Amino acid sequence: MATWQIRSWLSQTLRKVATSSLHSAPDSAAAALSLIRSQPSQYVIASVVGRKYILTPRDILTVPRLKDVCVGDVLHLRDLHEIGTREYTLRGDPLPRNHIKVEATVIEQTKGKMEVVFKKKRRKGYQKTIKNKHPYTRLRIGPIQFTNLPLSS
Structure with missing residues (x-):
């Protein structure tokens, strides 16, 4: 057998094993x-x-400000797109809500760093400095709970 045939056979065999x-x-x-x-x-x-x-x-997840929540509130995450581990993955839009439960607890309402925006019009003498801090909400993700799973037989 030629070397190219051996390489071809070896790559096919490895591909079968890998897949x-x-x-x-x-x-x-x-x-x-x-x-x-x-x-x-x-x-x-x-x-x-x-x-x-x-x-x-x-x-700990930092998201843009959630207005209607207070520190200590528990949020139920409903829009789940994928759940998995290193070896298994389940994707779906949406995933079955009655089997998976993920909660997030509000731990902080905070503001980001100071952002300074300087506006100027040339030759007009117009100068303006705008300072802003964006509000954020910090969430701590709770355990991923599996409920209502049928017994595997």
């Missing part, structure tokens, strides 16, 4: 969630204030 999965694909979303639940650390991709964030338990 063959060690884990079988689950039959339903509930089965996938039970596999994800069995893993040590999970993450979730959720929309908060119109932006998607990758969240894990105990994360």
Whole structure:
């Protein structure tokens, strides 16, 4: 055999090994969630204030100011796009809400750093300095809870 044939055969064999999965694909979303639940650390991709964030338990998330919340309030994250671990991922728009529960606690209402904007019109003598601090809300992400999972048989 020529060297190019050996390389071709070797690359095909390696491709087959690399694409063959060690884990079988689950039959339903509930089965996938039970596999994800069995893993040590999970993450979730959720929309908060119109932006998607990758969240894990105990994360601190800074978002633009939420007006109707106070420090200590608990928010339930409803727009979940993906949940997963290192080995398993479940994507969906939306994910089944009755099986996954993620909460965020408001820990702080704060302001960002001082931003200074200087405006000037040439040859007119017009100068204006605008100072602004943007308000932010800080959230602590709670544990990812799995509820109402059917028993796997």
